[in-house]
Amino acid sequence: MKIGVCSDHAGLEYKSRTISYLLGKGYEIVNYGTDSPESCDYPDYAHALATAVEKGEVDLGIAYCGTGNGMAITLNHHRGIRAGLAWNSEIGRLVKEHNNANVLVMPARFISWRMAQSIIRTWLNTPFAGGRHQRRIDKIPL
Numbered sequence: 001m002k003i004g005v006c007s008d009h010a011g012l013e014y015k016s017r018t019i020s021y022l023l024g025k026g027y028e029i030v031n032y033g034t035d036s037p038e039s040c041d042y043p044d045y046a047h048a049l050a051t052a053v054e055k056g057e058v059d060l061g062i063a064y065c066g067t068g069n070g071m072a073i074t075l076n077h078h079r080g081i082r083a084g085l086a087w088n089s090e091i092g093r094l095v096k097e098h099n100n101a102n103v104l105v106m107p108a109r110f111i112s113w114r115m116a117q118s119i120i121r122t123w124l125n126t127p128f129a130g131g132r133h134q135r136r137i138d139k140i141p142l
């Protein structure tokens with residue numbers, strides 16, 4: 001499985017750790033930046049990741065910014081993206097099981113790295129439940 005990752009400066013450290021963590025688990029990773037600690041604009045990286053997921057260049061995405069909101073708001077402007085914000089493992093499970101999020105977004109300034117790892121692990125290992133949740137997802141596009 002190929003996973004795309006992105007962050008702004010606030011999420012850079014957790015993005016770098018995510019790359020090592022997932023490479024160690026045998027995932028293929030594509031990094032859409034940023035790769036600098038300089039202050040930057042999260043939409044530049046969110047759009048790059050979203051486009052890659054929509055084109056099927058990667059199977060899933062993981063994004064970080066300070067609160068997670070800038071990334072989630074931008075990613076969800078893309079029709080093919082369901083970006084879900086998670087700050088604990090239970091939400092990480094539900095964002096896949098109920099919302100089938102194809103991009104996981106985390107608030108790097110508000111969770112520990114240990115928590116981020118647990119959220120990633122849970123989200124990747126949880127299957128989408130389908131059924132009534134698919135019906136609800138089908139009603140999202142305008």
Ligand code: RB5
Binds near residue numbers: 010066067068070
């Ligand atoms: C950067 O300071 C911060 O605004 C950004 O990382 C994010 O939290 C925006 O939603």
